[in-house]
Amino acid sequence: LALENDLRHALGRNEFLLAYQPEFDLQTGEVVSMEALLRWRRPTGEFISPAKFIPVAEETGVIVPLSQWVLETACRELKDLRSTLEYSPRFAVNLSPRQFQQDNLVEMIVSTLEKYEVAPGNLELEITEGSLMDDPEKAAFSLHLLRQHGIATAIDDFGTGYSSLSYLRRFPIDKLKMDRAFVTDIQVDKDSAALAESILRMAHQLGLKVVAEGVELPEQLDLLRHLRCDAAQGFLLARPMFLPELTGFLLDHQ
Ligand code: G
Ligand code: G
Ligand code: NA
Ligand code: MN
Numbered sequence: 001l002a003l004e005n006d007l008r009h010a011l012g013r014n015e016f017l018l019a020y021q022p023e024f025d026l027q028t029g030e031v032v033s034m035e036a037l038l039r040w041r042r043p044t045g046e047f048i049s050p051a052k053f054i055p056v057a058e059e060t061g062v063i064v065p066l067s068q069w070v071l072e073t074a075c076r077e078l079k080d081l082r083s084t085l086e087y088s089p090r091f092a093v094n095l096s097p098r099q100f101q102q103d104n105l106v107e108m109i110v111s112t113l114e115k116y117e118v119a120p121g122n123l124e125l126e127i128t129e130g131s132l133m134d135d136p137e138k139a140a141f142s143l144h145l146l147r148q149h150g151i152a153t154a155i156d157d158f159g160t161g162y163s164s165l166s167y168l169r170r171f172p173i174d175k176l177k178m179d180r181a182f183v184t185d186i187q188v189d190k191d192s193a194a195l196a197e198s199i200l201r202m203a204h205q206l207g208l209k210v211v212a213e214g215v216e217l218p219e220q221l222d223l224l225r226h227l228r229c230d231a232a233q234g235f236l237l238a239r240p241m242f243l244p245e246l247t248g249f250l251l252d253h254q
Helices: 002-010 050-060 061-084 097-101 105-115 129-134 136-148 165-168 190-205 219-224 243-253
Strands: 017-024 032-042 091-094 121-130 152-158 175-178 209-212
Touching: 002 017, 002 050, 017 061, 032 050, 032 190, 032 243, 050 136, 061 091, 061 097, 061 243, 091 129, 097 105, 097 121, 097 136, 097 165, 105 136, 121 190, 129 136, 129 152, 136 152, 136 165, 175 243, 190 209, 219 243
Parallel strands: 032 091, 091 121, 121 152, 152 175, 175 209
Antiparallel strands: 017 032
């Protein structure tokens, strides 16, 4: 496969970039975190979506050096950002199910944080429900270890997998990212709003923060705030940005 072969060489050819999309506190409007999103820019200038190449990276094993690159780059860029802003924003990195199952995951993360002098409390890991359910015991062990190190964890695309919240009690996690499927029609559809409300109520009872994904309209934001959602992310608030634009955005937002 051409894609597979190109992917093997893409790291060495510096074809990857990170874009960052901020998340905002719904009470204060402050940026609470920014999610690093991997971008592959081909020599032709064409961008290929991670949805397309992450599965190939997993099959070929490229995911191992690639995820190391993502974490290192995010840490290095955070150091840059920190010296400009004079504070240290939190950032989030996505982990695929295979990455989450990697044996030396926690060691790799902790040593990279030390190398770049990034406090563990500045990092958040986004994992999917599938990552937890593949091997729940191993997942629980890794999550406990991460928590001992002070690294936060979030469930990404929450609600699209094992829609039951009860299993979450078994895992030490910090927040849910409510999938944008729950946000899209929230302002026009009573059932959507009821679903979002029940996710929020149960998550809060379990002591979890909730971030709404994919907020595109002011009406959605108002309703989410009314429902006591903690934070939001989406094109209405900020698009994913490369480092120079992100730096300007955060400076303006202080
Ligand atoms: O940013 P975009 O909409 O193209 O992201 C598509 C999907 O790719 C999302 O599900 C996102 O979580 C995932 N993704 C983005 N960056 C990374 C990454 O660095 N690692 C992994 N494993 N997934 C990522
Ligand atoms: O699976 P995950 O939630 O990590 O996917 C993040 C992806 O969602 C990113 O690729 C980002 O570009 C995309 N995204 C972020 N905000 C919005 C939005 O408001 N609307 C839509 N349609 N996509 C969004
Ligand atoms: Na994500
Ligand atoms: Mn998500």
